[in-house]
Amino acid sequence: MGVEIMEPNSCIRGCCHSQTIPLHLSPSSYSLSSPIARGAESVVYEAILDGKKVAVKKPILSTFDDLNRFHKELQLLCKLDHPGILKLVAAHARPPNYMFFFDLYEAGNLAQKLHLEEWNPNTSQAIKITLQLAKALQYLHNIGVVHRDVKPANILLNENLEPHLADFGLAEYKEDLNPLSNLNWKSSGKPTGGFHKKNMVGTLIYMAPEVLRKEIHTEKSDVYSFGVTINELLTGVVPYTDLRAEAQAHTVLEMNYSEQQLTAAVVSEGLRPALAILESSTSLISLIQRCWDPHPEKRPTFDDIVLELNLILEHEEKTDEIEDSSANSAISKVQIYQEPMNWFKNGKDSSDRAYFSSENVWIPSSDNTLVYLPVLSWGSFATCGRRETMEDTHFLIPNVCNDNDIHLFGIFDGHRGAAAAKFSAGALPGFLQTLVSVSSPSQALSEAFVKTDIAFRSKLNSLRKSKGVFQKEWHPGCTAVTALIVKNKLFVANAGDCRTILCRAGNPFPLSRDHVASCLEERDRVIGAGGQVKWQIDTWRVGPAALQVTRSIGDDDLKPAVTAEPEITETLLTAEDEYIVMGSDGLWDVMSNEDVVSIIKDTVKEGGMCSKRLATEAAERGSKDNITVIVVFLRLVSTAERIY
Ligand SMILES: Nc1ncnc2c1ncn2[C@@H]1O[C@H](COP(=O)(O)OP(=O)(O)OP(=O)(O)O)[C@@H](O)[C@H]1O
Ligand SMILES: [Mn+2]
Numbered sequence: 001m002g003v004e005i006m007e008p009n010s011c012i013r014g015c016c017h018s019q020t021i022p023l024h025l026s027p028s029s030y031s032l033s034s035p036i037a038r039g040a041e042s043v044v045y046e047a048i049l050d051g052k053k054v055a056v057k058k059p060i061l062s063t064f065d066d067l068n069r070f071h072k073e074l075q076l077l078c079k080l081d082h083p084g085i086l087k088l089v090a091a092h093a094r095p096p097n098y099m100f101f102f103d104l105y106e107a108g109n110l111a112q113k114l115h116l117e118e119w120n121p122n123t124s125q126a127i128k129i130t131l132q133l134a135k136a137l138q139y140l141h142n143i144g145v146v147h148r149d150v151k152p153a154n155i156l157l158n159e160n161l162e163p164h165l166a167d168f169g170l171a172e173y174k175e176d177l178n179p180l181s182n183l184n185w186k187s188s189g190k191p192t193g194g195f196h197k198k199n200m201v202g203t204l205i206y207m208a209p210e211v212l213r214k215e216i217h218t219e220k221s222d223v224y225s226f227g228v229t230i231n232e233l234l235t236g237v238v239p240y241t242d243l244r245a246e247a248q249a250h251t252v253l254e255m256n257y258s259e260q261q262l263t264a265a266v267v268s269e270g271l272r273p274a275l276a277i278l279e280s281s282t283s284l285i286s287l288i289q290r291c292w293d294p295h296p297e298k299r300p301t302f303d304d305i306v307l308e309l310n311l312i313l314e315h316e317e318k319t320d321e322i323e324d325s326s327a328n329s330a331i332s333k334v335q336i337y338q339e340p341m342n343w344f345k346n347g348k349d350s351s352d353r354a355y356f357s358s359e360n361v362w363i364p365s366s367d368n369t370l371v372y373l374p375v376l377s378w379g380s381f382a383t384c385g386r387r388e389t390m391e392d393t394h395f396l397i398p399n400v401c402n403d404n405d406i407h408l409f410g411i412f413d414g415h416r417g418a419a420a421a422k423f424s425a426g427a428l429p430g431f432l433q434t435l436v437s438v439s440s441p442s443q444a445l446s447e448a449f450v451k452t453d454i455a456f457r458s459k460l461n462s463l464r465k466s467k468g469v470f471q472k473e474w475h476p477g478c479t480a481v482t483a484l485i486v487k488n489k490l491f492v493a494n495a496g497d498c499r500t501i502l503c504r505a506g507n508p509f510p511l512s513r514d515h516v517a518s519c520l521e522e523r524d525r526v527i528g529a530g531g532q533v534k535w536q537i538d539t540w541r542v543g544p545a546a547l548q549v550t551r552s553i554g555d556d557d558l559k560p561a562v563t564a565e566p567e568i569t570e571t572l573l574t575a576e577d578e579y580i581v582m583g584s585d586g587l588w589d590v591m592s593n594e595d596v597v598s599i600i601k602d603t604v605k606e607g608g609m610c611s612k613r614l615a616t617e618a619a620e621r622g623s624k625d626n627i628t629v630i631v632v633f634l635r636l637v638s639t640a641e642r643i644y
């Protein structure tokens with residue numbers, strides 16, 4: 001087949017040779033059509049070569065260095081011959097045209113396949129791709145070449161979805177990789193090896209810690225990138241962008257890492273992407289973890305990896321026969337932890353079962369004293385904002401225990417998943433009601449928080465014991481603020497960084513204190529209770545989970561230091577009191593107490609509308625979090641004010 005080889009078959013410099021691949025072509029033998037991709041360093045076209053569809057990569061050659069690199073890449077491509085590596089079919093290596101001709105891989109690259117087409121490979125497809133790639137890298141390493149740019153965008157798929165490692169623009173022979181090359185990396189504006197800044201950013205998330213530290217890049221750095229890539233194949237999630245219950249991935253989002261901070265976290269804090277959860281193949285998961293070990297010497301070689309993957313594949317094929325899992329996609333096997341549970345119902349069930357009597361010590365029946373009585377109206381608004389998932393919950397419960405003078409409002413802001421927030425919204429009102437006959441309102445609130453926390457953690461524990469899918473390392477939590485109005489008294493209980501303010505005579509007064517590690521008193525309390533507080537990235541954070549809040553329901557990896565015990569304020573309401581505003585930190589992150597009061601001033605005096613206006617304004621101001629707002633008016637709002 002094919003294009004004739006014109007002797008001498010070499011590049012213009014005479015440094016690239018091949019017995020089988022033509023290195024210069026007559027202009028009539030090919031024609032370029034539409035571009036497929038425009039990289040930082042090249043444009044890739046679909047083309048016809050000798051009647052056959054091919055892909056043409058035309059590097060952008062603007063400097064002498066670029067030309068050198070073209071020749072280097074060509075020399076290498078001429079040598080490569082492996083079914084898992086993209087196949088060079090021809091080249092043109094003479095001025096004015098420098099081009100690589102490759103087999104055309106019709107299904108595009110793996111990044112497009114996963115993220116544009118949202119392809120969910122089933123487990124056996126995923127393992128086959130993994131094995132084929134591992135074999136390609138094994139081959140490459142065995143001939144002494146390090147790829148240095150392993151990532152889904154550089155893996156091309158043919159129509160049978162078989163992977164082919166591509167893009168040798170950064171590849172080097174092992175012996176040419178010495179620590180000296182770092183000097184170039186640091187000193188020149190455009191580092192060697194074609195690391196444009198743009199290119200670097202896209203690739204950063206696949207880079208091993210030693211590469212990010214600008215130390216030497218070895219075969220083991222390819223192993224790391226391979227690990228991150230395979231995890232992406234299994235999860236379908238671009239590293240560090242997801243919102244799953246994984247502790248660290250969650251914190252990345254809350255912390256809003258910049259590229260630099262992400263680098264720092266990967267290098268010094270051992271941050272890694274949220275790990276895939278494959279019920280059926282835990283050995284594959286363990287392999288990924290070993291591939292991205294911080295210490296290169298502890299990572300397996302591709303010889304080891306190929307051996308191990310062969311075993312995994314064998315095992316998978318056996319279980320496939322038994323289970324006939326043909327319909328099961330990898331995604332359906334990937335258990336998102338909280339998914340199968342109705343946490344709200346669970347919370348409700350675990351608190352409602354308790355007995356409560358009609359007797360009420362909060363408002364004794366003998367209490368006929370004439371006190372000021374607020375006139376209540378309320379509303380709420382909740383939005384997930386820029387987040388993809390909603391982890392806030394809230395409730396509005398007027399007439400608690402059928403008493404017209406008792407009302408309860410609450411907001412829960414979940415982290416590391418929504419489980420704790422959902423459970424608490426279900427459980428806390430129930431627990432509180434059982435305490436109406438025995439404790440004072442403050443006492444009851446405090447106990448209700450603690451009971452909710454204990455009930456949630458024990459539920460979680462029993463699930464961990466009974467079902468394998470509930471991962472040991474999963475520690476969901478939530479912050480909580482509740483406002484309890486008993487006649488003319490307002491009790492606000494808070495654990496965490498939700499906040500409640502009271503507007504009295506036109507001025508805001510906070511009724512809760514934010515429990516965050518940047519607060520000295522809270523920091524001391526946490527340390528006193530045996531917790532660890534560290535300055536990380538940009539602020540003080542608690543424990544390995546790097547939690548910013550110091551009180552919460554759940555978070556059982558951080559108990560007892562991160563306590564569920566709330567702080568409680570008690571306020572006697574008078575005619576001067578206009579309304580309270582409760583909000584999750586998504587509101588308060590971008591708005592001061594004064595801002596809130598001034599926005600409500602020119603909004604229709606209706607709870608729901610005020611809440612919505614505040615949440616919308618917070619989103620516009622750039623809040624990156626879920627936002628929940630409750631507004632409770634405490635006196636009759638005049639019609640004029642309402643219509644205003
Ligand atoms: N043979 C091919 N068949 C199909 N698509 C291809 C082929 N070669 C390259 N592509 C497409 O072009 C893209 C860029 O190719 P390649 O990575 O080789 O170029 P690059 O300029 O080095 O890119 P980068 O910006 O990643 O450095 C690939 O991700 C792929 O989508
Ligand atoms: Mn590429």
Ligand SMILES: [Mn+2]
Binds near residue numbers: 041149167169170
């Ligand atoms: Mn490249």
